[in-house]
Amino acid sequence: MNKDTNMETKELTTPQAEHLFLKRNALLVVILSLFYVFMAVYELLSSVDNLALRVGFWIVSLFIIVDLIWILIRVSSLASKVKSAFWFGNYEDEFFNHLNHKAYKYSFNMAIIASFLLMMLSDNSFTTPWLDENTALIIFSTLCLSYGVPLLFWLRKGNE
Amino acid sequence: MNITNLTTPQIEHLYLRKNAFVMVFIGLFFLTQLIYDLVSTAQSSTDLKIGFGLVSVFSLIGILVYSITVSKLARKVRKAYWYGNFDDEYFNFLNHKAYKYGFNSTGLVAFIFYFGPELVPESLLTTDNSLRVVISIMFLSYGLPLLFWLRENNE
Numbered sequence: 258m259n260k261d262t263n264m265e266t267k268e269l270t271t272p273q274a275e276h277l278f279l280k281r282n283a284l285l286v287v288i289l290s291l292f293y294v295f296m297a298v299y300e301l302l303s304s305v306d307n308l309a310l311r312v313g314f315w316i317v318s319l320f321i322i323v324d325l326i327w328i329l330i331r332v333s334s335l336a337s338k339v340k341s342a343f344w345f346g347n348y349e350d351e352f353f354n355h356l357n358h359k360a361y362k363y364s365f366n367m368a369i370i371a372s373f374l375l376m377m378l379s380d381n382s383f384t385t386p387w388l389d390e391n392t393a394l395i396i397f398s399t400l401c402l403s404y405g406v407p408l409l410f411w412l413r414k415g416n417e
Numbered sequence: 418m419n420i421t422n423l424t425t426p427q428i429e430h431l432y433l434r435k436n437a438f439v440m441v442f443i444g445l446f447f448l449t450q451l452i453y454d455l456v457s458t459a460q461s462s463t464d465l466k467i468g469f470g471l472v473s474v475f476s477l478i479g480i481l482v483y484s485i486t487v488s489k490l491a492r493k494v495r496k497a498y499w500y501g502n503f504d505d506e507y508f509n510f511l512n513h514k515a516y517k518y519g520f521n522s523t524g525l526v527a528f529i530f531y532f533g534p535e536l537v538p539e540s541l542l543t544t545d546n547s548l549r550v551v552i553s554i555m556f557l558s559y560g561l562p563l564l565f566w567l568r569e570n571n572e
Contacts, residue, residue, distance in 0.1 A: 358513035379544040393530030
């Protein structure tokens with residue numbers, strides 16, 4: 258599997274490799290945050306005594322984990338090709354650099370909005386016990402989702 | 418200050434810098450408030466508490482003063498104010514780079530907080546306190562690098 262992806266990336270030019278890397282990285286980030294969101298929701302629902310619901314959640318989480326590992330391998334196979342993008346987030350191709358930084362901006366702003374909203378919510382006695390454990394998780398997944406989803410949208414196939 | 422004679426890059430430079438100051442003051446405000454609360458639960462009244470209270474008030478004044486100057490400049494640089502897109506390429510680059518720093522440090526802090534009591538002191542783990550930590554780290558890591566890059570002898 259890894260060998261194939263290496264073979265496949267060997268003939269790519271730098272912008273092509275960066276395009277692939279950015280896309281896979283965005284997918285990785287989105288799936289990572291989905292994984293965390295699922296864990297939080299599962300915890301919230303664990304008080305509900307419904308076997309089908311739990312099994313459903315387990316299957317989806319398992320699927321997400323497999324996906325996560327698969328994409329992690331794909332991203333790391335590209336990382337040696339695009340070292341400065343992998344370590345410092347600086348892309349040689351101007352357009353991808355612009356998109357990457359724009360996504361950072363989106364996610365920074367979304368995280369600010371999310372944290373101020375949560376701050377207002379935190380006075381509510383109904384949400385507090387669950388929220389106490391999952392605040393960091395919510396911020397983290399907001400960051401990840403609002404970084405990855407715009408990138409995936411901009412890099413979709415029909416948008417070239 | 419008379420800004421009518423300034424060129425767009427000069428105004429953008431001023432705006433970016435003042436905005437970074439606002440961000441740093443917001444970060445300081447949340448951080449000192451948090452420390453103030455933590456100190457006052459530990460001890461009823463100390464010099465430390467008064468010091469942090471003063472810094473908190475000082476940063477609130479800083480937020481107000483700089484927000485007024487920023488909003489004055491905002492009319493001249495609407496695109497930068499509303500969308501964060503600067504006409505000058507260099508300031509655009511710096512602004513976006515600062516966002517990257519903010520994103521990475523916030524991600525790191527949120528990830529550390531996710532592990533809960535194993536890595537983070539219990540007193541920080543309530544919603545309110547962890548949000549204050551995240552917000553202050555977010556704003557400081559956006560503002561401080563910008564202030565460092567835009568310092569006067571770095572031109």
